[in-house]
Amino acid sequence: MDLISIFDLTPAELEGLVERGEALKRKRKGGVKASHELEGRTLALIFEKPSTRTRVSFEVAMHELGGNVISLNWNELQLGRGERVRETARVLSSYVDAVMIRAYRHDTVEEFASYASIPVINGLTDLEHPCQTLADLMTIKEYKRTVAGVTVAWLGDGNNVCNSLIGGAAITGMKMRVACPKGYEPDGRIVERAKRMGGEVLITENAEEAAGDADVLYTDVWVSMGDEEERDKRKRDLKNYQLNEDLVTVAKEDALIMHCMPVHIGEEITEGVLNSENSVIFEQAENRLHAQKALLLKLLEK
Ligand code: CP
Numbered sequence: 001m002d003l004i005s006i007f008d009l010t011p012a013e014l015e016g017l018v019e020r021g022e023a024l025k026r027k028r029k030g031g032v033k034a035s036h037e038l039e040g041r042t043l044a045l046i047f048e049k050p051s052t053r054t055r056v057s058f059e060v061a062m063h064e065l066g067g068n069v070i071s072l073n074w075n076e077l078q079l080g081r082g083e084r085v086r087e088t089a090r091v092l093s094s095y096v097d098a099v100m101i102r103a104y105r106h107d108t109v110e111e112f113a114s115y116a117s118i119p120v121i122n123g124l125t126d127l128e129h130p131c132q133t134l135a136d137l138m139t140i141k142e143y144k145r146t147v148a149g150v151t152v153a154w155l156g157d158g159n160n161v162c163n164s165l166i167g168g169a170a171i172t173g174m175k176m177r178v179a180c181p182k183g184y185e186p187d188g189r190i191v192e193r194a195k196r197m198g199g200e201v202l203i204t205e206n207a208e209e210a211a212g213d214a215d216v217l218y219t220d221v222w223v224s225m226g227d228e229e230e231r232d233k234r235k236r237d238l239k240n241y242q243l244n245e246d247l248v249t250v251a252k253e254d255a256l257i258m259h260c261m262p263v264h265i266g267e268e269i270t271e272g273v274l275n276s277e278n279s280v281i282f283e284q285a286e287n288r289l290h291a292q293k294a295l296l297l298k299l300l301e302k
């Protein structure tokens, strides 16, 4: 099994991963870090773009589960000199037990998975970031006790993180409202698929409309990796979608503040909101570790 898109998971599988992540978190908080479930198993991480959380949380997860991990930069591999993805996938399948790839193009990860004979995990592409959604659902459940029926307002760029969250919301019964300017909407096929599954997805240009009475306010960078050439235009177009002290007042009083990180203070979020009482941003980052351990166990445990 692979995790390329959040839609690869059934409701039961997604719920199972969140529950196992919660159990692993409790165990670790109780002082038990090391275990042996993945002894003798090796995960390769391939990065075509930078990463802090994804890289470190996957590395620590493998170590703590007793397995091995190899982190590789695209340009250090022959991939950087033009070796094709498909041959790389076939070769790595004979060495390691699973591969996580962070790539610019979603079809790079799809191609890798179609030629690999081992599980492949999407560690972020231009279209999706399903591992982030696992941690996000775990975080929302931790604070709201449930995800079904919770209203999440997404503010700003309808990007990869937003796309996977829309899918995760549809699978779990969470309601999504996306506030973004024209041209920054989430992927149309993902929104359609979510709606076909019965998911509630509202897309609006009005940040207050999305945030009004919401249970969660979520934002992400205005300039994703790969969008750097459009930096100035994006900052202009998205300036009315900042998650700031004014916008927080229209949401529920106990609305969670979420962000997948890295943050760009003064752009998509203010320092005050980042560090406010309702901010769960650092728990969200921590939950990457627990949720990915659950995923690795699902994909690799014998
Ligand atoms: N949220 C996230 O994936 O962070 P990194 O880019 O640091 O991995």
Ligand code: NVA
Residues within 6 Å of the ligand: 124, 159, 160, 161, 220, 221, 223, 224, 225, 260, 261, 262
């Ligand atoms: N949308 C951001 C998320 C980073 C984790 C990006 O793709 O750069």
